[in-house]
Amino acid sequence: MKLFGSPTSPYVRKARVLIEEKALPVEFVIEDPWAENSPIIEKNPLSKVPALEIAPNDYIFESVLIVHFLDHVDGRSFTPRDPVGYWEAQRWQALGNGIIDAAIQRIFETRRPPEHQLRDKMAREEGRIHRAIALAENTFKGGEFLVGTRFSLADLIMGVALQYVDFRYPHDWRATSPKLKAWHAGIAARPAFVKTQPPDFTPPQ
Ligand SMILES: N[C@@H](CCC(=O)N[C@@H](CS)C(=O)NCC(=O)O)C(=O)O
Incomplete structure (x- = not known):
């Protein structure tokens, strides 16, 4: 493939x-x-x-x-099998995919000529990101993984989403999100994340 x-x-x-x-x-x-x-x-x-x-x-x-x-594709799914874990993981993925969409919309706006940039659209996308991160921090019980006791697609999608925020909309979301901060440090250190980092990106500590 x-x-x-x-x-x-x-x-x-x-x-x-x-x-x-x-x-x-x-x-x-x-x-x-x-x-x-x-x-x-x-x-x-x-x-x-x-x-x-x-x-x-x-x-x-x-x-x-x-x-x-x-x-x-290989019978080794990262989707939790129990019904509660399955839907929890789906919800985390929806949140992470939404953060990615908002961060992409925001960065596209910043790339337009200044006279064509829509400030209210940028603020709207930033609002989505801030509220999504706040919901994640309030929902998450803390620990190594977002759902259950093993790495799942919830960790993968949210991990990519928050690192994209660090890459394209850097701001100190960690200051108000101690549980997410600790969890994300563990996820971002996984070899699969380190190997696929965007070029010239230095992750914040
Ligand atoms: N909903 C699509 C979005 C993919 C997408 O927008 N990719 C961007 C790159 S970050 C792209 O290819 N943009 C080209 C374009 O919009 O013409 C997905 O999840 O695959």
Whole structure:
């Protein structure tokens, strides 16, 4: 299998972390979705990364679907099996995916020419991120993992989301989130996270 994407995209990184965690035989191929006539269009008509080649010239896209596919591809799922844990993990993933979407919307806004930047949109996206982090801190009981006693997709998606916030919207969310801070330090130190960090990114301590 081949995963096509950019080294800075958090959507792509979710799949890359999962591939590393499971040591799956998937080659990472860098392709730029923004380039004129990007080759990504042949794999995904929506022209977005990630795209995963699951058979010759057969691609799936949308990071949630790709993560779901990779999670089940080898019978070693990172989804909790008990009903309570299953739904807890789904809720954490929804929160993490929402943080990623908001951080992406915000960074796109900052890249527009200053006279075209919508300040109220940026503030709205920042509000989403702050409230999501506050909910996470208030919900989390503390400990090594968000759900149960083993690493799950909840840790993976929330871990990628908060590191993307550190990368593209750096601010001291740790000051008011001691449980999340301690948990995230453990998650970010996992080899799969260290290996897939965006280029030129130094994680805060
Ligand atoms: N919902 C999609 C979003 C993917 C996405 O927006 N990827 C960005 C890179 S971070 C992209 O390829 N953007 C290119 C474009 O919008 O033209 C997913 O989860 O896979």
